[in-house]
Amino acid sequence: MKRAETAGAGPRLVDAMDVRRLALPTALLVLAVVVGFFAPGIWTFVATFGVVQALLVMSAGMLFGRAGLLSLCPLGFAGISAWVILWFNVHLRLPFLIMLLIAALAAVPAGVLVGGLALRVRGVNLAIATLAFGVAVASIFNRHPFPGTLDAVSRPLRPIGFGSNRMYFLLSVAILVAVGLALEWYGRRRWGRAWRAVRHSERATAAAGLSVPRVKLSACMVSAAIAGVAGGILAGQLEGALDVRSFNPILSLTVVAAAVMFGAQSLSGAAAAGIFAAIIPEAFRRFGWAIEYPQILFGIGAIQVLSQGGGGISSTFPWRRPVRSTSPAPTVREPVAAEAVPAGKGEPVLQISDLTVRYGSLAALSSVSVTVPAGTVVGVIGPNGAGKTTLIDAVCGFVDSYSGSIRLDGKPIDRLGATSRARVGLRRTFQQGRAIPELTVGDYVNLFVERPLSPAELDDLLGYFGLPPADEPIGFIDVGTRRLVEVAAAVASRPKVAFLDEPAAGLGGDESEMLARRIRGIPARFGCSVVMIEHHVELVVDVCSEVTVLDFGIVLTGGTPEAVLADPKVEAAYLGTDVGVLDDLVTERLAGTAVGDAGQEVADGRKAADGESAAAGAADTADEIAR
Amino acid sequence: MLNLAVAGLAAGGSYALIGVSLVLLYRVGAVVNFSQTFAATFAVFAMTDLLDKDWNLWTAVAAAMAIGIAIAAAQGFIMARLFRNSDVLIRSTVAMAMAIALFGLTVRVFHDKQRFFPALFSSLSRRIGDVLVSGQVVVALFGAVVLSVILWLILSYTRLGTILRAVAGRPVTAELMGVRTTRLVVLVWAVAGALTTAAIILVAPTRGSIPNMVVLVIPALAAAVVGAMRSFALTVVGGLALGMIESMALDWGFIGNYRPSLSFAVIAVVLLWSQRKETWSEAR
Numbered sequence: 001m002k003r004a005e006t007a008g009a010g011p012r013l014v015d016a017m018d019v020r021r022l023a024l025p026t027a028l029l030v031l032a033v034v035v036g037f038f039a040p041g042i043w044t045f046v047a048t049f050g051v052v053q054a055l056l057v058m059s060a061g062m063l064f065g066r067a068g069l070l071s072l073c074p075l076g077f078a079g080i081s082a083w084v085i086l087w088f089n090v091h092l093r094l095p096f097l098i099m100l101l102i103a104a105l106a107a108v109p110a111g112v113l114v115g116g117l118a119l120r121v122r123g124v125n126l127a128i129a130t131l132a133f134g135v136a137v138a139s140i141f142n143r144h145p146f147p148g149t150l151d152a153v154s155r156p157l158r159p160i161g162f163g164s165n166r167m168y169f170l171l172s173v174a175i176l177v178a179v180g181l182a183l184e185w186y187g188r189r190r191w192g193r194a195w196r197a198v199r200h201s202e203r204a205t206a207a208a209g210l211s212v213p214r215v216k217l218s219a220c221m222v223s224a225a226i227a228g229v230a231g232g233i234l235a236g237q238l239e240g241a242l243d244v245r246s247f248n249p250i251l252s253l254t255v256v257a258a259a260v261m262f263g264a265q266s267l268s269g270a271a272a273a274g275i276f277a278a279i280i281p282e283a284f285r286r287f288g289w290a291i292e293y294p295q296i297l298f299g300i301g302a303i304q305v306l307s308q309g310g311g312g313i314s315s316t317f318p319w320r321r322p323v324r325s326t327s328p329a330p331t332v333r334e335p336v337a338a339e340a341v342p343a344g345k346g347e348p349v350l351q352i353s354d355l356t357v358r359y360g361s362l363a364a365l366s367s368v369s370v371t372v373p374a375g376t377v378v379g380v381i382g383p384n385g386a387g388k389t390t391l392i393d394a395v396c397g398f399v400d401s402y403s404g405s406i407r408l409d410g411k412p413i414d415r416l417g418a419t420s421r422a423r424v425g426l427r428r429t430f431q432q433g434r435a436i437p438e439l440t441v442g443d444y445v446n447l448f449v450e451r452p453l454s455p456a457e458l459d460d461l462l463g464y465f466g467l468p469p470a471d472e473p474i475g476f477i478d479v480g481t482r483r484l485v486e487v488a489a490a491v492a493s494r495p496k497v498a499f500l501d502e503p504a505a506g507l508g509g510d511e512s513e514m515l516a517r518r519i520r521g522i523p524a525r526f527g528c529s530v531v532m533i534e535h536h537v538e539l540v541v542d543v544c545s546e547v548t549v550l551d552f553g554i555v556l557t558g559g560t561p562e563a564v565l566a567d568p569k570v571e572a573a574y575l576g577t578d579v580g581v582l583d584d585l586v587t588e589r590l591a592g593t594a595v596g597d598a599g600q601e602v603a604d605g606r607k608a609a610d611g612e613s614a615a616a617g618a619a620d621t622a623d624e625i626a627r
Numbered sequence: 628m629l630n631l632a633v634a635g636l637a638a639g640g641s642y643a644l645i646g647v648s649l650v651l652l653y654r655v656g657a658v659v660n661f662s663q664t665f666a667a668t669f670a671v672f673a674m675t676d677l678l679d680k681d682w683n684l685w686t687a688v689a690a691a692m693a694i695g696i697a698i699a700a701a702q703g704f705i706m707a708r709l710f711r712n713s714d715v716l717i718r719s720t721v722a723m724a725m726a727i728a729l730f731g732l733t734v735r736v737f738h739d740k741q742r743f744f745p746a747l748f749s750s751l752s753r754r755i756g757d758v759l760v761s762g763q764v765v766v767a768l769f770g771a772v773v774l775s776v777i778l779w780l781i782l783s784y785t786r787l788g789t790i791l792r793a794v795a796g797r798p799v800t801a802e803l804m805g806v807r808t809t810r811l812v813v814l815v816w817a818v819a820g821a822l823t824t825a826a827i828i829l830v831a832p833t834r835g836s837i838p839n840m841v842v843l844v845i846p847a848l849a850a851a852v853v854g855a856m857r858s859f860a861l862t863v864v865g866g867l868a869l870g871m872i873e874s875m876a877l878d879w880g881f882i883g884n885y886r887p888s889l890s891f892a893v894i895a896v897v898l899l900w901s902q903r904k905e906t907w908s909e910a911r
Contacts, residue, residue, distance in 0.1 A: 070720065117895060120902040124659045124719040128848050129894050131661070135845050136888035143884045201910035212907075248838055253661070253727040260720060292731040299728025306721050307709040400906065432910075 021184065024268050024319065025177045032173035036166050044169040047278045048237045051172040054274025055179065055230035056255045057264045059223045061273075062183060064256070065265030065311075067219040068199030069118055070127040073134035074255045077107040077224040078231030079247035080137065083146055085232040086242070089157045090148040096159035096236070100175070103235075104228035110137070111224025115217035134249035141244040146235070154240030172233045176274075179229055180267025186222065187266070193447055195219045196436050203398055204434035208448045209422035209493065254295050261301035263312020272314055325440075325472035330463035349374040349529050350395070350426075350497050355404035357387075357394050357553075364390040365553045367404070372497055375523040377530040379544035379561070381537065383573055386550040388533045389431060392499045396428045397421040408496060425496035425528075429503060435474045435482040435489075442470025448489040461488055464525065465518055480506035484515070491526045498522070500532045504539050516542040541565065549573070631878060632871045633758050637830060638846075639870020640767020643863040644826035645843060646850030647775045648819035653856045654782070655795045655815045656706065658718035662726035664844040666702065667824040669729055670695035671831050671840065672737040675744060684745055692824050698729070699820020700813050707812035711798050726841070733837050744831035763829050770829075771866065774822060775859040791815065842887075846873070849890040852897050869893060 036044055060074045085103035088094060094102075110133075117129050148155055156163060162171045186192040194215045197205040202212045235242055258277065262269040277294050284293045305312050314320055350372040357365040365387045372378050380388050394402045397418035406413055413421055422428075427448070436444055441462065446452045453461065458470050465488045467481065474482060483503055490498045503519070504512040516539050522530050534540050540547060541561040549556040549564055551573040557564055564570055645663055652660045674691035678684065702725055710718050748762030782788040793801040794808050802808045827840060834840045846869050853865025869889065876883045 070716065072723070117899065120905055121895075121898045122902070122905070122908055123716045125852075125898050125902070127661075127716075127719060127723070128659060128852065129891070129898055132845050132848065132891035132894045135842060136885070136891040139885050139887035142887075202908040203910070206907075250727070250730055250838055250841060253723055253730070256720075257724045257727045260724065292735040295731030296728045296735070299724045299726070299731065302724035303705070303709075303721050303728075306713070306717055306724070398907065400904070 024271075025181060028177055028267075028271055029173065032170055036170045036173075041165050043282070045165040045237070046282055048165070048169045048172050048233070050274040050278025051169070051176050052230045052234045052237065052274075053255070053258070053277040054176055054270045055233070056227055057259045057262065057273040058180065058183065058267070058270035059227035059230065060252075060256045061259035061262070061264030061269060062187075062195075062226070062266070063219055063223040064259060065263060065269075066187065066199065067195040067216065069216070069219065070124070070130075070256070071114055071118075071220070071223065072127050072131040072252050072256055073110075073114065073137065073249065074223075074227040074230075075247045075249060075252040076130075076134040076137035077110055077227035078234065079141055079244075080110055081107045081228030081231035082235040082242060082247070083141065083144070085157065085235050086149065087147040089155055089235075090151075093155075096157070096162075099157075100229060100232040103232040104225045107224040107228030107231070108221045111221040112217060114224070115213075115220030118216050118220060119213055131249065131252070134252050138244060138247060138249050141247060145244070146242050149240055149242050151240075157236045157239050168236065172237070175229060175233065176271070177267070179226055180270065183222070183226070184266060188443075190447060190452070191215065191218060193439060193443055196438055197447060200436055201430075201434050203418070204430060206398075206418040207396065207422055207428050207430070207434075208489070209419060209427075209450075210447070211419045254298055257298040257302040258294075259312075261298055261305050261312055263305070263310075263314045266314075268317055268320060269312060269314030272317075322438075322473040322475060324476055325469045327469035327471055329469055330459045330467065332466050333460070333463045347374045348372065349409060350531075351405075351407040351410075352391075352395060353405050353407075355391070355394055355402060355406065357390055357399050357402045363553050365394065365402075365550075368550070368553070368555055369404075370548050370555070370558070372529050372531055373546075374529055375527075376545050377519060377523065377532060377543050379540040379547040380531060380533050380550060381535075381540055381547060381564075382550035382556070385552075386573075387553040388550055389501060390553075391550065392428055392501055392531075392533065395421075396426050396499065422495075426499070427490040427493065427495040427497070428499035429483070429486045429490050429501050431501045431505070433479055433482050433486065433506075435477075435485050437473070437475035440471050440473050441468055441477070441485055444474055444485060445470075445489045445492050449493045453492065461492055464488075464521075466514065478506075480508070480511060483507070487519075491522055491528060494526050495528050497529045497531060498526075500530060500534075502533055502535065504534060504536045512536055512539055513542075515539070519543050537565070628875060628878065629758050631874045633760055633764060635871040635874025636867060637761060637763040637767050637870070638833070638873065639867035640764065640771045641826040641830045641843065641866075642846040642850045642870050643771035643866030644767065644774065645823050645847035646854065646862040646866045647771065647778065647859055648822040648826075649844075649847055649851040650854055650856055650859060650862050651778060651815060651822075652819050653715075653851070655791045656703070656718075656812055657715050657795055658706065658722055659715070659848075659856075660702075660819070661719065661723040661844060662702065662729055663819065663823050663847065664827060664841045665726045665729035665733070666698040666820060667695045667827040668837060668840040669698060669733045669736075670824050671744070671827050672733060672742060672837070674828070675742040676737070678743070678745065684747075688747070688828060691828060692821060695824025696817045696820045699823075700817040702820075703813040703816025704809065706816070707809040711808065726844075730837070730841060733841075737837065742835070744835070746832045747829065767826070767829050768867070770825065771863050775863050778818075779859045845887075846870070846890045849893040849897075852894050855901065865893075 035047055056074045056078060059077065060071065063069045063071050081103035084106040085099050088099045088102060114130055114133065118126055121129055158168050162168045194205060194210045197208060197210065198212060198215045205212050205215060234246060238246065258273040262273040264270040264273050280294050280297060348371045352368060352370045355365055355368045356363065368391060380391060382388050390399070393399045395406055397416060408424060408426065413424065416424065442458050445458065445461065462470060465484050467485055467488060468477060474485060477485065483506060487500055487503050490500070504515055507515060519530060519532065520543050522528065532540065532544065544561055546558065547561045547564045548558040549570050556569050556573055557567050648663055649660060652658055670691045673694050674687045677687040677690055706718060706721065710721055746763070748766045751762035751765045753760045782791060790806055791811060794806060794811050798808055827843065831840065847866065849869055850862050850866035854862030873886050873889055876886050876889065
């Protein structure tokens with residue numbers, strides 16, 4: 001294994017990135033110390049508002065920017081935590097940081113509630129519901145004032161030694177930086193990266209073996225906890241002066257607008273928003289103007305950013321820009337035993353029996369039975385609307401209800417949901433590209449496996465599919481190659497069966513020939529069977545040992561590619577009565593010669609008719625990554 | 628009890644009117660306009676300034692309507708020009724940003740002193756049996772019902788309505804067919820702005836402060852959600868019912884203390900029920 005040494009560039013690169021990641025937090029701390037010790041005391045009081053604002057913006061920005069959830073109640077979360085920390089301060093004095101932790105955790109149930117809503121209520125509906133939720137929370141504070149704020153003698157909440165505005169400011173910056181680093185850390189882990197997956201497609205998230213409810217709930221819980229920290233710090237800053245007006249639900253809109261304007265999914269954007277929020281009112285106050293200006297400017301700034309369609313101000317920060325990989329491309333590995341079409345070992349791994357799927361009165365599939373033997377590649381072909389993708393959807397658990405039974409390794413899996421089916425070994429790709437442009441190739445592949453692949457394993461996998469290096473952002477890759485990344489990800493976990501939905505869409509002739517060889521090698525290399533839906537008939541003939549033909553939701557015929565393509569029923573289904581082209585194709589294939597252009601034309605024509613799946617995923621700009 | 632219910636119709640009527648504006652903009656402008664009440668609040672506060680300058684009451688009301696319509700039209704222009712190809716979520720986020728900018732502006736301009744809001748239509752107040760029906764109730768109820776019927780008729784049965792629905796569904800196609808989409812979008816925003824400004828002028832005396840006024844968008848959203856962001860009739864029913872329940876809840880002890888939460892309860896229940904079968908996001 002020479003790769004292990006040559007991949008030595010990997011660790012050094014990681015080190016360099018870690019330095020880059022620590023530079024910003026360090027700079028923030030230095031800036032804070034300078035402001036804390038040299039600026040006038042009142043400035044540090046105002047600057048603490050900036051820190052609170054930064055945390056709130058981070059809370060809203062991570063939810064919107066990473067998970068794609070527009071939640072309009074960050075101040076509701078913050079208010080709950082402020083209430084709880086003050087209650088503890090009055091009734092049960094504990095060290096400040098412990099009370100802050102408890103207070104932040106107290107906001108988490110509210111995050112669970114919002115996350116629970118988000119399981120069904122999406123997009124703008126979630127925004128409506130969360131805005132109303134913020135109002136509901138505020139009505140509680142109206143009824144139950146913040147503990148201790150009405151007492152004649154106020155109890156100090158700030159910890160000993162941090163009672164002054166200066167010291168409290170420094171403490172709050174340290175907490176902000178710690179929270180930001182924790183978010184970065186979690187965001188790089190599998191479940192943190194999954195937030196981005198759920199933003200792009202919930203189905204694709206489940207297909208990676210990730211539970212969508214868990215991903216959404218965790219995002220909302222983290223968001224609530226971050227806002228909770230903001231609420232706790234604000235309570236310490238204002239102490240007795242805190243009241244319900246500080247948590248007016250309308251102010252949540254300011255926070256979200258700031259998050260959009262700065263594209264604040266992490267520390268840098270949030271800190272910039274906080275600095276902006278602290279400096280602008282001060283600057284305007286010098287001219288006798290007032291503190292409403294941040295609201296107006298955040299509003300206008302957010303509109304400007306949205307009209308540009310960009311990722312907000314922080315996406316223009318040099319260190320936030322995605323960088324192209326400088327690593328050497330993984331060594332291309334030629335598939336083993338690529339010549340022969342792998343024949344099934346006979347032992348069935350997947351048995352689909354009598355599968356019927358109905359949408360209302362329309363039967364998308366009627367009594368479909370397909371058996372997939374172990375260690376082979378099986379093709380499913382058929383004209384548009386034949387039910388091919390519905391078959392994958394049903395087998396992988398994306399159809400609400402079906403009749404019939406599906407057995408994997410002899411065990412029925414009908415009661416399992418999509419995520420569980422992915423975990424027990426059914427993986428799939430999607431017709432529309434679902435690779436996540438913000439992630440690197442390696443991160444994306446690791447989303448699909450329980451335990452991250454070692455650099456050597458990753459290099460091996462990427463080399464096999466002829467992909468770019470692991471640290472290349474997917475946003476820089478062309479659409480056809482992105483689909484190969486998805487294929488690699490689908491087999492990375494070494495599933496029992498991998499369903500490939502039109503893997504060759506968007507590939508040129510040479511590339512799809514190369515793909516054919518690689519798919520043929522998948523059973524030997526990854527120990528899984530492949531079920532492939534394709535319109536490139538050429539590819540199907542090349543790769544599959546067996547083909548099932550669907551039309552109008554029924555199995556028309558099945559067998560070896562040659563037999564199937566010679567079947568007059570198939571010719572009729574595909575081409576009406578004019579069947580000359582396919583005849584030629586079969587003849588050529590049987591004669592062992594290369595397939596002529598005619599077959600390619602058939603495939604291309606079919607492809608063009610089958611919709612714009614390739615074009616649909618074609619927006620590969622740096623913007624998309626930056627977001 | 629009955630008195631409370633009837634009194635709640637004034638607020639309910641305003642929820643219904645604002646809700647109808649929201650539905651109108653959602654159907655024709657493909658946006659959830661979170662800023663709906665914010666522009667109108669600015670206009671209503673401007674009215675009090677004019678009254679302080681001894682303007683005639685109805686002239687000041689007309690001026691407020693004009694301001695509310697002008698702000699809404701300007702917002703519509705921005706939407707039509709900059710966000711014609713955006714999706715609902717982006718447009719609604721823009722509306723949210725407009726809301727907070729307008730809020731800051733309103734606070735900036737009008738926070739200086741206590742305001743006095745005239746109660747209009749008090750001469751229409753009637754006592755029917757034991758129940759007092761205030762002028763506001765009469766006007767709000769009448770306005771909500773009549774205006775939503777008119778809007779429904781226009782959208783469903785006129786050529787303008789067809790064109791508007793075309794603009795909503797396929798803005799680019801409509802434009803290619805020679806429809807001046809910008810003009811129509813501005814028109815619809817202006818109409819919605821007029822309805823909402825009228826609604827807020829009616830309830831202003833009971834609301835007083837800027838935050839209390841802008842927050843009316845929440846019960847209005849609840850009404851619109853009851854109408855599934857489509858049906859004017861159900862939105863009016865939802866708004867009136869919510870107003871009555873909120874008012875009657877004053878007598879309900881515990882729940883009465885948390886009346887502002889009722890909107891959230893309505894929104895959460897209706898959305899969860901209507902979306903219960905949406906296991907997956909649309910992206911496949």
